[in-house]
Amino acid sequence: MKTVITSQAIKLQEVRPMSATITISPSEIRQIFQPRTSSASRFWELAQKANNLAVIIEDRWEKIPAETQELLKVFAxxxxxPPQGIKERLLKFVGLFSLAMALPWIVLKGELDSFVAYINAFNRLINAILSGVEREDIAYQKTLSEALEQTFAELETIEAMTAEEACERIRAISYQALEEL
Structure with missing residues (x-):
């Protein structure tokens, strides 16, 4: 994996017999994290780029240069x-308000599917970045493993859980392990 960072774009290239190149400009990165468009084709395009970037991050986080990893961490x-100061809270409120105003327009224009695809791709990208960070943090992995072992040791005394309850319990264990670091 070769990554080229210029002032114009981040370019991720996979060097293999069937090579692939994804070029994402800074404005497209900003649009992935803060969409300002109502074009269905643009939502689909941003969703595709976010999904492609998520795949690269999921598969090759370790091979991405440290500078690019740091940039991705900052975005995630x-x-x-959560917003810290009054300015950040106001900006978040304005962003949510503008989304609330744009959502009916998105629905009326028949762009809801592309918008939902964009949101799902965005969430996948964030999760891929966080997973990459977690994979490289040995202390986090050790703490999480110990917490899971403890939970499975106590499993015999716990009632049967649904799949949703099990996922929620694992998520809570993960958050607890992260807080202990």
Whole structure:
């Protein structure tokens, strides 16, 4: 995997017999994280780019240069962190308000499917980045493994759970392990 970072774009190239190149400009990265479009084809295009980037991150996080990894982490954490000051809260409110105003227009124009695809791709991208960060953090992996082992040791005394309850319990264990770091 070869990554080229210029002031114009981030270019990820896979060097193999069947090579693939994805070029994402800074404005497209911003659009992935803060869409300002109502074009169905643009939502589909951004969803495809976000999914492609997520696939690369999921498969080859370790091969992505440290500078690019850091940039991706900044985007993911910026999205996840709650607003701290009044300015950030106001900007978040304005963003949510504009989304609330745009959503009926998106539905009326028949672009709901492309918008949902975009949202799903965006979430997949965030999860791929966070998974990559978690995979490289040995302390996190150790803490999570210990928490899971403890949970499975206690499993005999716990009632049967549904798949949804099990997922929620594993998610809670993961959050607890992360807090212990």
């Amino acid at each position: 954490y910026a999205f996840m962190e």
